[in-house]
Amino acid sequence: MVRHCTIRSVDQVARNTYLLSFEDADLCRVVRAGQFLEIKVTQCTDILWRRPFSIHDTHPQKNTVDILFHAVGPATRTLAQLTAHAELNILGPLGNYFRYEQNVREAIVVAGGLGIAPFMLMMRELQERGIAMRLFYGTGRSDQFCRLEEFEKYAALHLSTVDGSRGYQGVVTDMLSDYLDQSAHHHDSSLYVCGPTAMLRAVKEIANRFNMAAQVSVETIMACGFGACVGCAVPMTTPIPGQKYFMACKDGPVFDIREITIDD
């Protein structure tokens, strides 16, 4: 499960955002949307742990797998500087994945910022199943949107920016709430969600209000990514005796939003 993969390309695709493609013939065939990889970015022990990244997309014809990431700290800044032919030490695929109910007519995807990462592969999976899609995608400002031309091929786009530089001005969940208020088909729609904590909290409230199913991919801090450290605790909404927490890496990262409490 430890893979040594060669980078094909690293490209900047939006403000501070990079698309990294690497080769792995096996991985690109077995992964499911929602799963993630743990990448050892450098041998310098200043950065001790691997770093978790969602699978963004796969290209079985090219034998490549893509991740999409923000350069926010030492590990991701190092990744952003890598170039073709560099080697990555990768563990995965890890975690569970998004599930699609048979009777769902429409998938409403809600992404905040880099929360967009897992949804490219997911949209391909949904398309294969003939499920209609709608993408609610919010960022801070217009230059932070990634790969809109691609997403457009799969889904109707609803964009928002905090500064109003593109689409709805405000946060993505307000745009979603407005939309649902005016739309009729909530009962046969399902929410697929990934983004910052504040957004997840708002989505939880919305799912509740409109009585909609919602699957959320959570991003907790992870030391291992495969169940060994028990560090990635996510509080259960309804604890059972002797058990109060899920493990994000093994029980998740995708959860039914009703099952988990959204803390910081």
Added chain:
Amino acid sequence: MVRHCTIRSVDQVARNTYLLSFEDADLCRVVRAGQFLEIKVTQCTDILWRRPFSIHDTHPQKNTVDILFHAVGPATRTLAQLTAHAELNILGPLGNYFRYEQNVREAIVVAGGLGIAPFMLMMRELQERGIAMRLFYGTGRSDQFCRLEEFEKYAALHLSTVDGSRGYQGVVTDMLSDYLDQSAHHHDSSLYVCGPTAMLRAVKEIANRFNMAAQVSVETIMACGFGACVGCAVPMTTPIPGQKYFMACKDGPVFDIREITIDD
């Protein structure tokens, strides 16, 4: 005294041996042969300390300073991979320097391996003073010799290799001892020495036997290089009450060989 200098070039000049040139108009004018620099090689804290390197040469016309080094461990391997325009964080000049007595007719320089490093600048200093030079220079094998064409301009060369691939077969101190046995002018010659511990020990014995003055540059482990840590202790031959050790970085790195005990 902390300098941020730009690298001009890094060139391999012998097996595993590199010549690094950087710009510093001030430094290249003030340093003396025997002094050293402390270089912060990387920000990765896996390598905590600076690393000491002798001044190999200076080029006042070009405003550059050279160091010569072996890639033996993490810091020196990192240095060897740097290229023009990279910045180095350098502390120096540090330590004392070689002294030249007025009445010395001939300088006999003894270098083992990378012990050759401080002697290019020194030979220029000696030439300016009109002192004749002889270089006894030993390495393991012929491809480890550095910059012989340059040294030849200043000094008569006596080369030795352990494997006999060039010059005298054996260690440099045996070659030196043979030479002195056959030569007549020891009393007005002075030894200038840098190399591994075993070599220094042999030179000490030779200097004693032939009753010759010898200045030796020692390479102890150093945390700071400027007298702050007191880690670089070198045992005195004749301790005085309450004081048994010199500090290699402040009292040295150049010592009269009679003053110090050569341990590992």
Added chain:
Amino acid sequence: MIDLSVHIGSLALQNPVMTASGTFGYADEFKEICDLNDIGAIITKTVTPHPRPGNPPRRIVELPYGMLNSIGLPNVGVESFIIEKMPFLQTLKTNVIINVAGTDEEGFVFCVQRLEDVSGIAGYELNFSCPNVKGGTSFSSDPGIAERVTRNVRKTTRRPIIAKLTPNVTSISEIGRACENGGADAVSAINTVVGMAIDIKTRRPRLSTGTGGYSGPAIKPIALAKVFELSRCLSIPVIAIGGIACAEDAIEFLIAGATAFQVGTVNFYEPDATMTIKKGLEYYCQKNNIQKIADLIGSIQLKEMAK
């Protein structure tokens, strides 16, 4: 062929590589990454008399060269452990050592008693030292309690007992001696070092419990000093733990006097570390003409020690 085998009392290990409790889950997490039967002994995550949910997040903090944890010993309790975790462990051919803890003195005996009839258990490690549970350290900072608990467990089982010690004491060898007197077959050291980190933006401790346990490469020099001290004071074997990330690290501990060693934090970021380390030991022995790794144990050269 190099003989990597070592002995801890009556316990024969094919090689000195063990896994540190709480860093290797219940081994099944690693079954696709490591050849589990190539590991000298597997030590499971601490099991307690009753189920424990563990501490609220945030439980882990990455630091350069180490990490902090405040996991809080979550586990299903000894009853469910036997039902849920033992079946897989029983399929393994290597030694399986169960790490147990109680929140009081009786808890240790309770767990061991309950595990006595269960097959596939090579021994017990008594976690005297987890700094993250209330009162968790008193077992190991008070030699009287440590000795009494060890003695009571000794009366309960003939399986080998390893007492796991905390470094957060003035004299670790005093506690080690108490465990030896109580009948322990070996001690293991060190558990994590008490540490802390603060988020300077929120001014809150980065762990939910304020302080936690520091582990990983950064604690290796501390662990080495403790293992050296213990192995010179005790006559039972010492098992080294603390920051071991490669074969060279492990060899330092063997030379210092450890009979075997446990691999911890590195399992999280190099999950095949146990395999790499085992191969590295073989390689080192080959290169240095060592036929039996046991010859390395305590082979430290002290002639020239100045103090």
Added chain:
Amino acid sequence: MIDLSVHIGSLALQNPVMTASGTFGYADEFKEICDLNDIGAIITKTVTPHPRPGNPPRRIVELPYGMLNSIGLPNVGVESFIIEKMPFLQTLKTNVIINVAGTDEEGFVFCVQRLEDVSGIAGYELNFSCPNVKGGTSFSSDPGIAERVTRNVRKTTRRPIIAKLTPNVTSISEIGRACENGGADAVSAINTVVGMAIDIKTRRPRLSTGTGGYSGPAIKPIALAKVFELSRCLSIPVIAIGGIACAEDAIEFLIAGATAFQVGTVNFYEPDATMTIKKGLEYYCQKNNIQKIADLIGSIQLKEMAK
């Protein structure tokens, strides 16, 4: 303008940046690198009643993220110290604190007594904790001795006294309280952590004394836990030491409860660290709208602490 001043008892510091004993020589080594008068207080290398040559090499070992030392307190003795080192220190406008130690209880009083008539001394730090001298730790692992020595020094001087504590004990706050009872104006913590490294080629300890003192970034989490503990137990100020390499590190300690802090190992590889850290404090205060750095002290948010 940000007010960086802090108070340690009667001692007013223009800023909380101090230098750790033994890592800043006698200050003159840094005079071309740092603006010495910009440092809150300079603490000199330990001085003892009589000259000490220090330990034989090898005295220092580089480790990733830290170092080991076994310097052995070499110094010229208090008499020569006054003649050779004080004149330069007296030219400084900043606070100069003399770190003293004895090999017995009387040694501390002897040094302080001898220094009482010397001008240009802002206070004393009692090195209760150097792990590298024979019996050196007993002063700080035995609260009775620590209290007695502090009390005897207290009787000798009206200058501020700082008791410097070792982390190598079960309860640092017990020792801290003893020093407070003895009349110390402040405690400083931590001195180095006992550590060791072995050369696997020669199988010899890498330090001539076997074990030594571990310092540098790697010990910061340990130091932070100790400083947090002390500042919650004591009513006198706590001065933080241990792995501080940048302003962010220092701020963690202030938030945890330290009134000031000392910069140690980093001085060796970033000799202008005191200057950079001071500037970094100013920058942090500006960015976070903090007018007085004293407002940061002990500002840790503990509401949500789980244990």
